[in-house]
Amino acid sequence: MGGRERYLALMEQLAKPNVPIPADNVDALFAQYADTVYRLALLRTKSGTDADDIVQEVFLRAMRAKPVWNSPEHQKAWFIKVTINCTKSLLTSAWRRNTVPENENLMTEIQTTTEVYPYVLALPKKYRTVVHLYYYEGYQVSEIAKITGTAENTVKSHLFRARDMLREQLKGEFQDV
Amino acid sequence: MFKEQYIRDNDKLKAKEKLLMEIKEKNARERIALTPKQKFVRYGAVFAAFVLVAAGVFGVVNANKSTTAAPQNVTLSATADTSAVTQAQTYDDIYGLIESMQNTSGVTTGGVMMESGAVNGATAAAPAAADTKTTAAATTSTDTTVDYSGTNVQVKGVDEADIVKTDGNYIYYVAGNQLNILKPDGANTKLVSSTSLSSNDTWWGYNSEMFLLGNRLMVITQSFNTVWINDTNGGYQNNTDQTSAIIYDITNPAKPLQVVSLGQSGTYVSSRMVGDYVYLVTSQYIYSPVQGTPVTYIPTTTDGVETKLLAPTDLYIGSNPQSAAYTVIGSINLKSGANFTSAKAVFGGSSELYATADHLLLAFARNDQEVLPIAPDKDGKNVQITRSSSSTDLVLLGLAEGQITKLASGNVPGSLLNQFSMDEYKNVIRIVTTLNNWEQRIYTDGIDTYESDSSTANALYTLDLNLNIVGKIENLAKDESVKSVRFDGDIGYFVTFRQVDPLFAVDLSNAANPRILDTLKIPGFSEYLHVFKDNLLLGIGYNADDTTGQMQGVKLSMFDTSDKANVKEVTSTSVDASWTLVGSNHKAILVDAEKNLIAFPADSNYYIYRYTAKGFELAARVNMTADLSSWNLRGMFIGDYFYVLGDAGVTVISLSDFTVLTTVKFG
Numbered sequence: 125m126g127g128r129e130r131y132l133a134l135m136e137q138l139a140k141p142n143v144p145i146p147a148d149n150v151d152a153l154f155a156q157y158a159d160t161v162y163r164l165a166l167l168r169t170k171s172g173t174d175a176d177d178i179v180q181e182v183f184l185r186a187m188r189a190k191p192v193w194n195s196p197e198h199q200k201a202w203f204i205k206v207t208i209n210c211t212k213s214l215l216t217s218a219w220r221r222n223t224v225p226e227n228e229n230l231m232t233e234i235q236t237t238t239e240v241y242p243y244v245l246a247l248p249k250k251y252r253t254v255v256h257l258y259y260y261e262g263y264q265v266s267e268i269a270k271i272t273g274t275a276e277n278t279v280k281s282h283l284f285r286a287r288d289m290l291r292e293q294l295k296g297e298f299q300d301v
Numbered sequence: 302m303f304k305e306q307y308i309r310d311n312d313k314l315k316a317k318e319k320l321l322m323e324i325k326e327k328n329a330r331e332r333i334a335l336t337p338k339q340k341f342v343r344y345g346a347v348f349a350a351f352v353l354v355a356a357g358v359f360g361v362v363n364a365n366k367s368t369t370a371a372p373q374n375v376t377l378s379a380t381a382d383t384s385a386v387t388q389a390q391t392y393d394d395i396y397g398l399i400e401s402m403q404n405t406s407g408v409t410t411g412g413v414m415m416e417s418g419a420v421n422g423a424t425a426a427a428p429a430a431a432d433t434k435t436t437a438a439a440t441t442s443t444d445t446t447v448d449y450s451g452t453n454v455q456v457k458g459v460d461e462a463d464i465v466k467t468d469g470n471y472i473y474y475v476a477g478n479q480l481n482i483l484k485p486d487g488a489n490t491k492l493v494s495s496t497s498l499s500s501n502d503t504w505w506g507y508n509s510e511m512f513l514l515g516n517r518l519m520v521i522t523q524s525f526n527t528v529w530i531n532d533t534n535g536g537y538q539n540n541t542d543q544t545s546a547i548i549y550d551i552t553n554p555a556k557p558l559q560v561v562s563l564g565q566s567g568t569y570v571s572s573r574m575v576g577d578y579v580y581l582v583t584s585q586y587i588y589s590p591v592q593g594t595p596v597t598y599i600p601t602t603t604d605g606v607e608t609k610l611l612a613p614t615d616l617y618i619g620s621n622p623q624s625a626a627y628t629v630i631g632s633i634n635l636k637s638g639a640n641f642t643s644a645k646a647v648f649g650g651s652s653e654l655y656a657t658a659d660h661l662l663l664a665f666a667r668n669d670q671e672v673l674p675i676a677p678d679k680d681g682k683n684v685q686i687t688r689s690s691s692s693t694d695l696v697l698l699g700l701a702e703g704q705i706t707k708l709a710s711g712n713v714p715g716s717l718l719n720q721f722s723m724d725e726y727k728n729v730i731r732i733v734t735t736l737n738n739w740e741q742r743i744y745t746d747g748i749d750t751y752e753s754d755s756s757t758a759n760a761l762y763t764l765d766l767n768l769n770i771v772g773k774i775e776n777l778a779k780d781e782s783v784k785s786v787r788f789d790g791d792i793g794y795f796v797t798f799r800q801v802d803p804l805f806a807v808d809l810s811n812a813a814n815p816r817i818l819d820t821l822k823i824p825g826f827s828e829y830l831h832v833f834k835d836n837l838l839l840g841i842g843y844n845a846d847d848t849t850g851q852m853q854g855v856k857l858s859m860f861d862t863s864d865k866a867n868v869k870e871v872t873s874t875s876v877d878a879s880w881t882l883v884g885s886n887h888k889a890i891l892v893d894a895e896k897n898l899i900a901f902p903a904d905s906n907y908y909i910y911r912y913t914a915k916g917f918e919l920a921a922r923v924n925m926t927a928d929l930s931s932w933n934l935r936g937m938f939i940g941d942y943f944y945v946l947g948d949a950g951v952t953v954i955s956l957s958d959f960t961v962l963t964t965v966k967f968g
Contacts, residue, residue: 150321150324150325150328151321154316154320154321154324158316158320158321159314159315159316161316162314162315162316163311163314166314175316176316176317176320179316179320179324180320180323180324180327183320183321183324184324184327184328187324187328188328188586188624189586190568190586191586194540198540234313234314237313238310238313239306239309239310240303240306240307240310241307241310241311244307255307256311259303259304259307259308260307260308260311273591273592290303294303297302298302298303298306299303300302300303300304301303301304
């Protein structure tokens with residue numbers, strides 16, 4: 125049983141409906157939310173190294189703050205919200221970028237192994253976030269507005285604009301965006 | 302199908318498993334750096350050479366910094382400017398500050414706390430001299446003639462909340478979500494009532510604490526406050542950690558009546574009661590602020606009906622806060638109040654606190670990190686050096702009949718052990734700290750290799766009421782950390798530990814020139830020091846092996862301090878137990894020289910010792926293993942009887958022959 129499986133087993137024990145994972149169970153939190161955080165961070169920062177940093181920072185914040193989550197939905201929204209906040213601040217603090225060489229291979233690899241992802245990655249950042257939360261995380265426009273702290277109409281217009289841009293680029297079966 | 306393909310694409314991207322280990326390591330390091338009391342690290346002789354080198358490098362770098370003041374790192378230079386003081390005029394200022402902090406997290410330098418508005422000079426009245434010579438019985442007035450013990454407090458006249466309180470007539474004990482009231486009467490002791498606290502107020506299941514004043518009892522517990530926020534989408538719920546202060550009228554102990562349940566945002570830190578006023582201190586971390594919605598990032602109080610934001614003028618902001626958290630201080634008149642009298646907050650982290658009758662001293666732990674750019678070392682190998690060091694920001698607040706005003710702010714190097722690390726006597730504040738310096742070197746040629754080392758030393762500072770350092774002793778007990786501190790007027794005692802226990806006696810009669818009077822080395826260490834009576838200092842801690850430093854069980858020591866320049870351990874005894882709560886919670890011990898009682902919980906037993914010409918004598922050992930929280934027992938005397946309280950019930954002991962008279966179970 126590998127580390128991953130062990131944590132997932134732990135998760136299963138804890139996966140009671142409507143009970144958020146306690147803030148001190150970092151193993152279970154990581155198993156449940158690390159990929160969510162990583163995927164959003166990678167999309168926003170376009171850097172594997174930065175995304176790794178964001179994952180660390182988000183979980184450290186959870187361990188420091190021990191927030192009160194009243195439901196799994198609230199918990200997931202918290203992780204997404206904090207990820208967005210962290211990526212905002214990371215983009216302006218560039219010391220690590222200057223000192224740590226970026227692993228270019230990851231982004232190149234993603235370009236070759238994915239089909240529509242590179243097109244989403246090419247969108248402006250605010251559009252990327254909305255597209256990701258809508259299509260991948262399955263949130264409604266109203267929920268995205270709440271999580272990102274923007275007005276519902278703004279979210280709507282970002283989403284429409286992003287769809288237009290994607291439709292121009294995408295061919296064939298993916299034009300149903 | 303775009304959506305399905307986008308999901309498939311994303312599913313290929315996974316967070317690295319090794320990040321979890323790194324998160325855990327970072328978290329552990331933060332905890333060691335910020336709260337040294339929880340951990341102590343023993344450094345082997347192997348590290349001695351490293352430490353010296355590191356210290357040398359540090360000195361040079363600091364010197365350079367102060368003269369050239371041109372760090373190559375942009376982020377550093379921006380935050381090193383401590384003269385740029387943020388002054389809050391509106392909630393948006395604070396929002397901006399929280400946002401800006403996310404850009405500089407972890408890379409900050411020492412700063413001064415500033416008030417929003419004009420900074421007040423320290424014009425406070427001279428505080429009453431803190432007399433810690435004896436543990437007097439509680440100052441609470443009572444209509445009975447029996448004497449009884451109060452909570453073991455740090456400063457006479459400043460009460461501290463605890464899980465048990467008595468006024469001599471009744472015993473109040475809170476455990477879980479239940480308030481139990483007992484009529485103490487020796488063998489006829491009876492349970493009068495058991496009241497469940499409302500589930501809203503015990504949401505966290507935390508241990509609650511209480512204050513008692515006349516016919517009113519305050520139960521402090523952990524809960525949360527839900528506020529509905531209206532927005533363009535129809536609104537949503539915002540939950541904030543909250544500390545509840547539930548006030549009961551206990552005129553009829555058989556039926557306590559809830560007067561009001563007050564709430565203050567943040568998790569419970571500590572509290573004090575001076576006169577009629579309770580000062581409640583909480584720590585509120587801001588984890589997801591929403592611009593334009595102050596309730597998500599501004600502290601609040603509630604009277605159970607209405608939630609009120611603290612006014613911008615009640616928020617004090619440091620120029621360089623360490624973390625996006627407030628220490629919130631609320632005052633409540635327990636005698637007659639039904640709401641907060643005043644509430645203030647200091648932005649910049651959570652803190653230890655020390656209180657006299659007029660002053661509340663907040664100590665904020667800092668851990669400042671400096672990351673140097675990659676550069677070749679003397680052997681030409683490329684290395685990135687990260688250094689971190691600990692210091693403590695201080696804020697002095699004035700307390701007067703529930704009014705809280707900011708008096709001064711300052712900073713001392715090192716971090717504090719606990720509230721006993723601070724003291725005020727004759728307008729001089731004295732602080733003992735432990736300095737932890739840590740350095741990491743990442744060699745970046747080829748595969749990154751990591752090296753790190755750390756050093757520890759201790760110091761004592763004296764400060765005036767403007768929080769300027771006036772005297773100091775530094776570099777004490779290298780590579781040892783402070784295990785206990787006690788101030789007694791002009792003398793201060795503290796214990797550091799590595800393998801044997803050096804007890805330092807410090808002469809503080811001249812604040813500008815504190816000096817070491819004596820260093821006593823004995824096996825083991827004391828975790829709590831208590832002035833037993835004139836010229837006798839009691840220590841409770843652990844035995845340790847002389848050579849390995851391995852802890853070997855609970856130990857009581859009595860020190861003769863009649864000659865301050867030659868402190869002696871008169872006698873000591875080994876308690877048949879491996880652990881006691883006293884070191885981390887002084888309220889668990891009862892020390893009364895007049896009644897000749899030294900009583901405390903250890904392992905699952907409650908011990909009562911007497912101190913005679915022959916040394917420590919075990920008077921009673923009560924087995925409390927039936928108790929779920931037998932590590933957290935309390936003892937008290939009322940008249941001729943001694944009561945040992947646990948969450949299962951109370952055991953009554955006769956003080957004349959120390960026999961168990963009866964046991965009363967809680968419902």
